[in-house]
Structures are given as structure tokens and as C-alpha cells.
Amino acid sequence: MTSDGFRSYRSVVLGVAWRTVHNALTTPNLVIPTLAFPFFFFLAFAGGLSQLSHLPGFHFPEGYTSFQFVFVMLQSAAFGGVFTGFGIARDFEYGFARRLMLAAPHRSALVVGYAVAAVIRWLVVAVLLTVAGFAVGMGVGGGGVELIGLYGLALIVNSAALLWSAGIAMRFRTIQAGPAMQMPVFLALFFAPVYVPLSLLSGWIHAVARGNPVTYFLEAGRSFVSGEAAYAGVAFGAAFALVAFFGLWALRGLHKAEAAGG
Amino acid sequence: MPSKGIEAAGLVREFKGGVLAVAGIDLHVAEGEIYGFLGPNGAGKSTTVHMLTTLLPPTAGRATVAGFDVVHEGPKVRKAIGAALQEAALDPILTGREHLRLQTALHALPREERKPRSDELLERVGLTGAADRKVRTYSGGMKRRLDLALALVHRPRMLFLDEPTTGLDVQSRSALWQEVARLAKEDGVTVFLTTQYLEEADVLCDRVGIIDQGKIVAEGSPAELKASIGRPTVDVVPADHEQRDRVSAVLAQFGELTQASPHGVAVLLSGDEFGLADVVRALDAEGLHVEHLQLHAPSLDDVFLAQTGRTLEGAEQEQQTELVP
Numbered sequence: 001m002t003s004d005g006f007r008s009y010r011s012v013v014l015g016v017a018w019r020t021v022h023n024a025l026t027t028p029n030l031v032i033p034t035l036a037f038p039f040f041f042f043l044a045f046a047g048g049l050s051q052l053s054h055l056p057g058f059h060f061p062e063g064y065t066s067f068q069f070v071f072v073m074l075q076s077a078a079f080g081g082v083f084t085g086f087g088i089a090r091d092f093e094y095g096f097a098r099r100l101m102l103a104a105p106h107r108s109a110l111v112v113g114y115a116v117a118a119v120i121r122w123l124v125v126a127v128l129l130t131v132a133g134f135a136v137g138m139g140v141g142g143g144g145v146e147l148i149g150l151y152g153l154a155l156i157v158n159s160a161a162l163l164w165s166a167g168i169a170m171r172f173r174t175i176q177a178g179p180a181m182q183m184p185v186f187l188a189l190f191f192a193p194v195y196v197p198l199s200l201l202s203g204w205i206h207a208v209a210r211g212n213p214v215t216y217f218l219e220a221g222r223s224f225v226s227g228e229a230a231y232a233g234v235a236f237g238a239a240f241a242l243v244a245f246f247g248l249w250a251l252r253g254l255h256k257a258e259a260a261g262g
Numbered sequence: 263m264p265s266k267g268i269e270a271a272g273l274v275r276e277f278k279g280g281v282l283a284v285a286g287i288d289l290h291v292a293e294g295e296i297y298g299f300l301g302p303n304g305a306g307k308s309t310t311v312h313m314l315t316t317l318l319p320p321t322a323g324r325a326t327v328a329g330f331d332v333v334h335e336g337p338k339v340r341k342a343i344g345a346a347l348q349e350a351a352l353d354p355i356l357t358g359r360e361h362l363r364l365q366t367a368l369h370a371l372p373r374e375e376r377k378p379r380s381d382e383l384l385e386r387v388g389l390t391g392a393a394d395r396k397v398r399t400y401s402g403g404m405k406r407r408l409d410l411a412l413a414l415v416h417r418p419r420m421l422f423l424d425e426p427t428t429g430l431d432v433q434s435r436s437a438l439w440q441e442v443a444r445l446a447k448e449d450g451v452t453v454f455l456t457t458q459y460l461e462e463a464d465v466l467c468d469r470v471g472i473i474d475q476g477k478i479v480a481e482g483s484p485a486e487l488k489a490s491i492g493r494p495t496v497d498v499v500p501a502d503h504e505q506r507d508r509v510s511a512v513l514a515q516f517g518e519l520t521q522a523s524p525h526g527v528a529v530l531l532s533g534d535e536f537g538l539a540d541v542v543r544a545l546d547a548e549g550l551h552v553e554h555l556q557l558h559a560p561s562l563d564d565v566f567l568a569q570t571g572r573t574l575e576g577a578e579q580e581q582q583t584e585l586v587p
Contacts, residue, residue: 008370015367023355099351099412102315103368105337261318 005106012104016113020087021120034083034121038076038129042068046136049195057200062139062226069133070150070221071194074214076129077158078185080122085165085181088114092173098262107258111166111250118162119155126151142227149232150224153217156239161185163246170253173260188214197222213238265329266419267291267452268314272323275309283309285476286323291454291469293419296446298467299456300562306476307456308348311424314454315345328420328452341369344413345422350405354398358389358408361397362415369416383411387441403434410441421445423455427462439466460562472566479569488560490568493517495558496541499526501551509552512544521567526554 001009024030046068053064060067091097100110140147165181172180192214193201201209209215213235220235268291275284284306291297299307312318314327316336325332328342352361362380371379384390387407397405406426413421423442427435443466445451457463463470464484472480472487480487496516500509503525510519513529516536522528529541538557545552567573 011367011370015364018367019353019356019360019364022360023353027355095347095349095351096353097351098317098347099365100368102317102340102345102347103365105340259319261312 009106009109012106012109013113013116016100016110017116017120020084020114020117023087024084024117024121025124030083030087034080034125035128037079038072038125039132041075042072042129042132045071045195052195055196055200058196060197060222060226062141063137065133065136065138066140066225067222069129069138070225071189071218073126073129073150073154074157074217074221075189076125077122077154078161078189079182080125081118081158081161081163082165082181082185084114084118084121084162085169086175086178088166089169089173089175089177089181092169092257092262093175097173097257101258101262107254108251111163111254114166115159115162118158122155122158126154140225142224142229146224146227146229149229150221153221153224153235153239156236156243157217160239160242160246163243163250167246167249167253170250170257173257188212192218194218213242265290265293265326267293267295268297268325268327268420268454270314270323270325273310273313273320273325274322275306275313275318276321282476284313284320287473287476287478289325289471289478291452293452294446294450295468296442296453296455296466298463298470299454299473300458300460300463300470300566301456301473302458305473307473308424310473311345311347311422311454311456315343315422316340341416342418343420343422344416344418346406346409346413346424346426347422348424348428350409352397352400352405352408355396357394357396358384358400358404359393361408361412365412365415371416379415383414387411388437402429403431406430406434406438410438414445417449418451420452420454423453425456425458427457427459435462442466463562470562472562472569474566474570480565484562487562487565490565493531494560495520495528495530495564496538497522497526497528497554497556497558498541498545498552499523499554501553505550508548509545509550512548512550513541515544516541523554528558 024034046065049068050064052058053060053067091100101107104110164185168177168181191205191208192212193209198206198209198215198219216231216235216238220231223230223232268289270287270289273284273287273289274282276282287310299310301307309318313320314325314332316332316339319333327339330338330342332339356364359380362383363376366376366379384393387410389404389407389411392400392404397408400408410426426442427438430438439462442453442455446453455467467484469481469483470487471478480490482490496513498509498513500506506525506527509527513519513527516529517532518530520528520530542555563573
């Protein structure tokens with residue numbers, strides 16, 4: 001790509017990201033779910049289920065609030081990607097995507113723009129969640145590097161969820177495809193060791209959780225908080241693999257949208 | 263070498279289920295020309311525009327816009343063109359100014375140019391006062407004007423307008439015509455516009471292509487097209503509708519009888535030898551009283567009628583009937 005081409009590509013990415021973030025953060029019916037879901041889960045799980053930490057074999061020295069903080073952080077990242085996917089579907093359904101597709105020389109820049117917006121949108125939630133976590137006495141055993149690992153992992157999960165949702169949005173081009181974006185992410189999150197560590201799960205749920213990449217994101221994230229950095233390689237490897245796979249999925253979706261006329 | 267205007271050869275678009283929206287269109291639009299694509303709803307106008315603007319790939323055939331192939335050089339085509347499509351693709355949450363901010367970014371205008379260019383365009387389309395209002399508060403005419411401003415952000419060489427005046431009041435329509443004419447005349451912009459309004463095609467366009475059922479059925483300047491029909495028609499409605507046959511017999515002396523209004527009789531005058539006065543005198547000589555008598559100069563609707571056997575209005579109604587189960 002020439003320097004002129006790169007400048008044009010970057011400009012489209014920033015334009016799309018600006019508009020998506022602007023709408024997400026200034027429209028009450030978009031901003032409220034973005035913030036309400038993670039805070040509801042954090043309050044409900046960390047507060048209501050804290051007695052689970054007294055189960056035999058439950059070992060997480062930083063406490064149940066920190067244990068759930070990691071889940072809520074990853075959940076907010078994944079849902080941030082999905083909610084941005086809803087916006088893509090809405091843009092196609094109401095015709096705004098045509099404006100974008102008519103103006104953008106390289107249309108993959110549109111997908112990258114939405115992905116950047118999803119990251120920014122999640123970062124706002126992540127900052128507020130972190131402040132809330134520390135405000136309610138969340139313990140952190142790890143140092144700055146481990147915490148960066150947690151946020152980095154969540155950021156990759158955010159991008160994977162956005163690319164998954166973008167692929168669906170551009171194939172169906174209607175907001176009615178929302179459940180198809182959200183449900184698999186929701187199931188993947190909850191077929192993982194959400195409330196207790198993997199070692200305390202048994203039966204079929206243990207078998208499912210062992211094969212679920214979200215399990216390794218959670219285990220790695222919790223180990224970052226406790227300063228142990230376990231499962232980091234597997235978790236990052238799986239997260240990057242998902243981004244690569246869903247990146248291709250999203251680009252195929254873009255080609256389908258182009259073939260259908262936007 | 264492809265022209266810098268629009269060239270299309272055998273352009274076809276078939277949708278799922280075998281619906282043939284565009285059935286093989288050949289086009290040549292010269293640089294700086296205002297070309298009107300006239301036809302009823304569902305004739306294939308918008309599908310053609312979508313293909314020429316790279317929104318929709320053709321099923322067959324090829325087209326170049328501003329010298330670039332619409333399939334293989336999409337990014338170059340998009341840089342060269344501006345487009346305002348039928349339903350203004352605007353975001354109700356953004357203000358007019360924010361739309362321009364986004365559009366200048368999508369076209370990668372240098373940062374220092376973005377605000378002055380936005381201000382200039384808002385001024386040109388008369389939206390300076392409403393620039394900071396959310397678009398959901400705009401009227402239909404304001405949305406159209408904003409859409410036009412957005413299409414012009416990057417100073418395109420070619421402008422596609424898909425039914426730009428549909429739903430506008432007379433004043434807004436006239437203002438938009440003036441602006442389009444100015445763009446072509448002063449800035450040398452090539453304009454490809456679709457319309458279902460005869461007057462719009464007649465007043466604004468250098469050349470007109472008449473499209474029906476996915477095919478161009480006639481093409482030329484409005485004057486040429488009307489001249490191809492050639493002769494005026496006289497339409498007579500007798501005061502006593504029972505005397506229709508007698509009126510027909512009189513009118514048949516002056517030319518070929520043709521389709522008329524209900525209760526009326528019409529004749530396509532043959533050559534220059536007869537005029538309205540001759541018809542009036544003949545009717546008077548037969549003692550026939552008339553309720554209505556009109557000399558009808560050829561219009562683009564007559565061209566459409568001659569080529570398709572239907573009027574534009576009739577074609578509209580057919581389309582609507584087809585849509586209603």
C-alpha cells in the first residue's frame with residue numbers, strides 16, 4: 001500500500017471509529033446496556049455469591065471479588081464487541097453502511113474502524129470497572145505487568161467478539177441477527193468456570209469447560225491477578241487464533257455484503 | 263482507452279430467484295454531460311446506479327466510470343465519484359456538521375481542509391443555520407440537501423443522483439436543479455441522474471435514456487427524442503359522449519387516431535399541412551359541440567408511450583399493482 005493509500009485507510013478507520021464511539025457514548029439506549037451488564041454481573045456475582053469462596057478446594061487468595069472481577073472484565077470485553085456488532089447490523093439495515101461503502105476506497109478499513117471503536121468503547125467500561133473494583137476492596141497479587149496481561153487478553157477477546165459479530169452482521173444485514181451474535185458468546189462465557197475454578201467443576205460441565213477457550217482466558221486472567229501468570233501462553237495463543245479465524249470470517253462477511261449491494 | 267465519462271456494455275444484474283433487474287444496458291455518457299435516466303419505479307434505474315457506483319457487482323457485462331473499471335478498480339471509481347442515493351443514508355443521531363466531519367474523514371481530506379470545506383458546503387446548500395441540529399429533526403428537503411453536500415465533499419469529477427427530487431416541494435426541487443446545473447456548467451462535473459419526473463429530465467438533462475423493464479428503449483437529447491415522435495396530437499372530448507363516433511370520423515381526416523383521454527378521441531396530426539384551426543373548423547362544420555379540445559405537443563411521456571405502448575404513469579400503476587398481492 002502506498003503512503004497515500006495508508007493515509008486514506010487510516011482516515012477511514014478513524015472516521016468510522018469516531019462516529020461509532022460518538023454514538024455509543026452519547027446515546028442513552030446504547031450507553032446504558034454497555035455499562036449496566038458488567039456492573040450488574042459484578043455486583044450480583046462478587047456480592048451475592050461470595051460464600052462460594054469457602055467451598056473446600058476453592059483457593060484464590062485475592063478473594064472472591066477479584067475472582068469475579070476477571071470474569072466481568074472478560075465478559076464486558078466480549079459483550080463490548082457484540083454490542084458494536086449490533087451497530088454494524090443497524091447500519092446495514094438502515095442504509096448508513098451504503099454511505100460508508102460508497103466512500104471508503106478500501107472497505108476492510110470499515111471493519112477495522114468498527115474494531116477500533118469496540119476497543120475504545122470497552123476501555124471506557126474497563127476503567128470504570130477497575131475503579132469500582134478497587135473501591136470495593138478488590139485484592140491484586142500481581143504487579144503492573146500481570147495486570148497489563150489481563151487487560152491485553154481482554155482486549156484481544158474484545159476484538160475476537162467484534163469480528164465474530166461483524167461477520168454475522170454483514171451476512172444478515174439486519175438487527176434481527178442480534179441473538180445470533182450474542183447467544184454463542186453468552187454460551188461460551190457461561191460454559192466456563194465462572195463461579196468456581198475449573199478444578200471444582202465435575203461431570204459434563206467440566207468436560208465442556210476444558211475444551212472451551214474462555215476457560216483458559218479466565219484461568220489466565222485470574223492467575224494474572226494473583227501474580228502467577230499460569231495458562232498465559234495457551235490463553236494468548238487461543239485468543240490470537242480466534243482473532244485470526246474471525247478476522248477471515250468478518251472479511252468473508254464483508255464480501256457477502258458487497259455482493260448483495262450493501 | 264476508456265473515456266473519462268461513463269461507458270457500459272451489456273450490463274446485466276440478476277437477483278436471486280431469477281429476477282432480471284437490468285437486462286443488458288449499453289451507455290455512453292460524455293465528460294461534463296448531465297445524463298438523465300428516466301423510467302418508472304422498478305425499471306432498473308437504481309440497480310444501474312448501484313452497479314456504476316460499485317455498490318453492486320454486475321452479473322454480466324462491463325462498465326467504466328471516470329476511466330476505471332467498476333469491478334476491478336472499485337477504489338479508484340469511489341475516489342472519483344460522489345453519490346446521493348434514493349433514500350438519503352444519514353445517521354439520525356449525528357448533526358449535519360458531524361456528517362460532514364465523518365465524510366471528510368472517509369475521503370481522507372487533509373485535516374486543515376476539513377472544516378473550511380464543510381462550512382463552504384453547508385453554506386452552499388443553505389444548511390449553515392441547521393448545521394448543529396441532529397439530522398432526525400431535518401425535513402425531507404434538508405436531508406436531500408445535506409446528502410448532496412456530502413456527495414460533493416471531495417470535489418468529485420462525477421456525480422450520481424438517484425431520484426434527487428422525489429418527495430421535495432417545488433421550491434426545493436427548483437433550488438436543487440439550479441445547483442446541479444451550476445455544478446455541470448461551472449465545475450465541469452459529469453452528472454448521472456435518475457428520475458421519474460418528465461419535467462426534470464426535460465429541463466435539466468443534456469441527454470436522456472429512457473429505461474423500461476431493465477432495458478434502454480430510447481436515448482437522445484430531450485429535443486431529439488420529442489422530435490422522433492414528431493407530430494402534435496389533438497385531443498377532443500365531445501359535449502355529448504354519444505357523438506364519439508362522429509367526432510372520430512371527422513378527426514380521421516387529419517391523421518392517425520390514437521389513444522385519448524376517457525370519453526375523448528385523439529388524432530396524431532399528419533405532417534405540417536393541418537393545424538388546430540382546421541380541426542375546429544371541421545368539427546364546427548359538422549355541428550359537433552365539444553366539451554374539451556387540446557393541442558398536445560410531444561413530450562417525453564409520448565416517447566415512452568411510443569416505445570413501450572404505455573404511459574409513464576401507467577407503468578407506475580402497473581408496478582404498484584404488481585407489488586400489491
